[in-house]
Amino acid sequence: MSEHQVYIIVAVDQNNGIGKNGQIPWRLKGDMKFFKEITTKTKDPSKQNMVIMGRKTWDSLPEQFRPLPDRVNLVLTRNADSKFEGALQASSLQEAVELAGAKIEKIFIIGGGSIYQQALEQLDLAGVYITQVDLAADCDTYFPEVAEKFPHETSLGEMEEAGIAYEFFLYERE
């Protein structure tokens, strides 16, 4: 088990939808900024955070935006022949978190659906950052309900963009 604090970070619509056809069905600059800040910021300036993602989420990032800067990127794949430029890779979530060494401060699980599901089942998570987007988008990928396991809800602020309201929450154990 990793000694690092591990968090999930996700944006969901009103029905816990997170994706459609390999993409996120909305584009909210304020949420992208929040994601960047939360996943990049460290208390110790000599350390970086690690972001762990599934191969399909890596594929969904435009080439010029990957690897995500100032964070150690790790891609999960079962295909040992795959190569991801600028990222580490692992063939299981356990192996992924064990690759985080002393220079890593926190670990963020950044999707997609299959990786979130496995992280909730297999890892001892410190918390879940959820951006609740006030939209009923057309989705084919969903995030599980976590309120029961992480009942302590903190609002970290709300925003509105192009008529779409959204609010940032951190869910933790009691």
Ligand SMILES: NC(=O)c1ccc[n+]([C@@H]2O[C@H](COP(=O)([O-])OP(=O)(O)OC[C@H]3O[C@@H](n4cnc5c(N)ncnc54)[C@H](OP(=O)(O)O)[C@@H]3O)[C@@H](O)[C@H]2O)c1
């Ligand atoms: N709204 C949000 O916050 C958010 C965030 C991230 C992603 N998304 C969306 O989520 C969707 C993608 O989710 P997804 O569930 O389809 O795909 P995914 O979780 O991103 O990637 C799935 C792939 O990860 C690899 N994988 C999964 N479990 C593994 C394991 N235990 N060990 C090793 N490799 C493993 C496999 O890659 P191989 O096939 O290479 O073996 C699998 O095909 C997209 O629509 C994306 O835009 C939304």
